[in-house]
Amino acid sequence: MDWVKANPKTVLTGAHFIDGNHAACEGAIAAGANFAAGYPITPSTEVVERFAARAPLVGATFLQMEDELASSIAILGAAWGGAKSFTVTSGPGFSLMMEHVGLAAMTETPAVFVNVQRGGPSTGLPTLPAQADMMQARWGSHGDYEVIALSPNSPQECFDLMIDAFNLAEQYRNPVFFMMDESVGHMTEKVVIPSADKIDLFPRRYTSLTPSEYLPYKPGSAGIPEMARLGQGYRFHVTGLTHDVRGYPAINAQAQQELMDRLMGKIRDNAGKIARTKEHLLEDAGIVLVAYGITSRVALRAVQMAREENIPAGLLRPVVVWPFPEKRIRELADRAKAFIVVEMNYGQIVNEVERLVADCAKTVLVPHAGGAVHRPEAILDVIREVAKWA
Amino acid sequence: MGVTTAINPVEPLLRTDRMPHIWCPGCGIGTTVNCFARALGRSKLPLDKVAVVSGIGCTGRVAGYLQFDSFHTTHGRAIPFATGLKLANPEMSVVVYSGDGDLIAIGGNHFIHAARRNVDIKVICVNNFIYGMTGGQVAPTTPLGASATTAPYGAFEQPFNLPFLAESSGAVYVARWTVYHVQHIAHSMAEALRKKGFSFIEILAPCPTLYQRRNKLGDSLDAMRYYKERSVIKNGASTRDLDLGFQEEIIVGKFVDSERPTLQQTMDQRYREVLKDRYNGWRQP
Structure with missing residues (x-):
């Protein structure tokens, strides 16, 4: 596929002083999003508030739906109608959306689900941060499926990574999660929006076959089928049932295996390409901190404090959390003695790290119940303890 | 012995490679599909510009048997899917075709909001008074006293009372028929x-396997006899008066045919008024 440039009429090129929620909205618009549906929920609402204001200026449509069930499927309808679409929510709404995460995965509908995470469970801490939906993003809908999830740690990244989120959704025809947290969402910093010609977009995989040649779920390049344009005579069928290459329901074990192998494979086989990390001071690190989102910024401060005490700590930050950067973690485990996972929950990503490094390194969790970010000193205390034996 | 080989006029609109369908002998859903195919022929709409969206359930399978761009979505959510589809691609005629449990129980909230917004979609509800696909459970349409597995x-x-619910939520066209009224259905x-x-x-239809049998109402022919004998056509009747009792009189007809700007029209008008030439209307993708 030939990448295309962003539409200059929609990109607010320049330096801005905005929060992560606003930056995420601009990222979506720059990525070509022309449809959003949402339901108000703290602390995410500013994203759709901004989109509601911007949509009629940039040829886009916003609709506030009656609930998150509706929002999360309206964006899928819009995607099949030809739009690039997304929805935005937080914990309780995220729970409601899980049904359509599954539908998007099963029907291979490109769409972006933004979750500005807050404390849970249930109504929890509406106005305060957490990172406790990371496993829900991975496993929240029923059945087997693979997802892609990105985790920005600054307003700038809320813009930059949102472009990637849309590109990945199109490239892999898969639901993509944008896993923010309340701190990143409401943190105001400088955000530099580049000119449109610096923003590359992956166009929708539309078929060039004629209707009589076209099979909606026949795998194309990289195992990913091409979509047909609605209303152009393809008369295609899309179903959440297990289906064959014609898109027709096929309720048997063989069809299930063929479809699932391909759906899982298109992400698993490309996990190395999709996975992305940012690393700090890892060259000689015997102690590897793993942190993502807002927590990665606090963890980096703790790493710097440890270095001042000559403790060889470094930071690995999964920018793409799902698929998890397994290869990189395994490489680091060859020489690191300990991994310290810092996350704003009672232990989610730590289990991923632990299973990867169990044979050669210890894994320690620095949890946080949410509601505030970790104090760097608290992380440093753990680093010091680990340094005694690592 | 002659064998007729004439092609059924609705056949070009069906995915014949998906036949036989899953519906039970005597089920009313197929009759409504036949009416729908005839209606499309009459409507002169370009068939490539018709999309059919279904939810889950027996009627939820309709989308899969019709030879259009078609979507079989999640339980109760056909309407919000169709809303997104229509807004993203306004030139499409979008039809939601589903059952009473799907549209009115699990999907009830979406139903009233889409009617309130006046989204330009057509909702066809086959009401068989019961959950068919899952084996005959009580529905929000089951008449008082009728038996169901739950x-x-x-x-x-x-x-x-579905026509009343639709009208009071804002629908601009509301009709009810039974599958006995095939000409009226196609016309509506x-x-x-x-x-x-x-x-x-709303189309009342027999579920011989579950509703009819469980309630000792005979087979589908008996249902047709009931529809024929107890239906009264009252076009323009007040939707308040359309409650359905167990095997009682059925008022059918066209009850509402009014004008109100659609969601897209009100959206466009609002933006144009306020934003004037800054308004950048939806461009086709």
Whole structure:
């Protein structure tokens, strides 16, 4: 596929002083999003508030739906109608959306689900941060499926990574999660929006076959089928049932295996390409901190404090959390003695790290119940303890 | 012995490679599909510009048998899917075709909001008074006293009066027929297809396997006899008066045919008024 440039009429090129929620909205618009549906929920609402204001200026449509069930499927309808679409929510709404995460995965509908995470469970801490939906993003809908999830740690990244989120959704025809947290969402910093010609977009995989040649779920390049344009005579069928290459329901074990192998494979086989990390001071690190989102910024401060005490700590930050950067973690485990996972929950990503490094390194969790970010000193205390034996 | 080989006129609109369908002998859904195909022929709509969206359930399988761009979505959510589809691609005629449990129980919230917004979609609801696909459970349409697997001593909840619900939520076209009224159904469907705005057609249909048998109402022919003998056509009747009792009189007809700007029209108008030439309307993708 030939990448295309962003539409200059929609990109607010320049330096801005905005929060992560606003930056995420601009990222979506720059990525070509022309449809959003949402339901108000703290602390995410500013994203759709901004989109509601911007949509009629940039040829886009916003609709506030009656609930998150509706929002999360309206964006899928819009995607099949030809739009690039997304929805935005937080914990309780995220729970409601899980049904359509599954539908998007099963029907291979490109769409972006933004979750500005807050404390849970249930109504929890509406106005305060957490990172406790990371496993829900991975496993929240029923059945087997693979997802892609990105985790920005600054307003700038809320813009930059949102472009990637849309590109990945199109490239892999898969639901993509944008896993923010309340701190990143409401943190105001400088955000530099580049000119449109610096923003590359992956166009929708539309078929060039004629209707009589076209099979909606026949795998194309990289195992990913091409979509047909609605209303152009393809008369295609899309179903959440297990289906064959014609898109027709096929309720048997063989069809299930063929479809699932391909759906899982298109992400698993490309996990190395999709996975992305940012690393700090890892060259000689015997102690590897793993942190993502807002927590990665606090963890980096703790790493710097440890270095001042000559403790060889470094930071690995999964920018793409799902698929998890397994290869990189395994490489680091060859020489690191300990991994310290810092996350704003009672232990989610730590289990991923632990299973990867169990044979050669210890894994320690620095949890946080949410509601505030970790104090760097608290992380440093753990680093010091680990340094005694690592 | 002659064998007729004439092609059924509705056949070009069906995915014949998916036949036989899953519906039971005597089921009313197929009859409504036949009416729909005839209505499309009458409507003169370009068939490539018709999309059919279904939810889950027996009627939820309709989308898969019709030879259009078609979507079989999640339980209860066909309407919000269709809303997104229509807004993203306004030139499409979008038809939601589903059952009473799907549209009115699990999807009830979406139903009233789409009617309120006057989204330009056509909603065809095949009402068989029961959950068919899952084996005959009570529905929000089951008449008082009728038996269902989860109401083994008879339904004791007041059922919805669907035309009243549709009208009071804002639908601009509301009709009810039974599958006995095939000409009326096709006529109503053709009217709804030409109409702008949220249009709703309820079609009462027999479920011989579950509803009829469980309630000792005979087979589908008995159901047709009931529809024929106890239906009264009252076009323009007040939707307030359309409650359905167990094997009681059925008022059918076209009850609402009014004009109101659609969601897209009100959206466009608002933006144009306020934003003037800054308004950048939806461009086709």
